[in-house]
Amino acid sequence: MLAITHAVIGLLSASLMKKLLFNSMSISSSSSVWHYSLLYYGATVLFSLFPDVDHKGSTINKFFGITKVFPYFFRHRGFFHSIWPAIVLVCIMWNFSSVLSKGILVGYASHLVSDGLTLAGVNFLYPATSFTLRGPVKTGGLGESIVFVISTGLLLYLFLFR
Helix, strand or coil: CCHHHHHHHHHHHHHHHHHHHHCCCCCCCHHHHHHHHHHHHHHHHHHHHHHHHHCCCCHHHHHCHHHHHHHHHCCCCCHHHCHHHHHHHHHHHHCCCHHHHHHHHHHHHHHHHHHCCECCCECCCCCCCCCCECCCECCCCHHHHHHHHHHHHHHHHHHHHC
């Protein structure tokens, strides 16, 4: 999927998961609410793009020059399109910020699930297995456009009417 579709699906996923992930969290001031929301949604969008760090032309590599080395060491839809990097990142970041960790988890998971809808698919457990989840959506094609429009509509509905 394209970066814009990943970002919208990431935001939609973050919106849907927010109540579940933060229901027990008590926030004392409105400035803290803004701080946590910005951190959560920002991390979600960033990490909804991060798995494509292994692709030379990816949006994440255009914004962060240091990441441009990854495609030379990892094949696209290999290690970074598995659950392992997300688990490591969440475990490390949890020590610093549970809010940030939750954003990382939701963003990364939304990327993997949405790429699982594409023809190329995703091997969630690479390199432990060779099973790849594949769907009918062609990256950049009509199917992705439909997914993007539906996801954007749902996201707008959630922000405007919820």
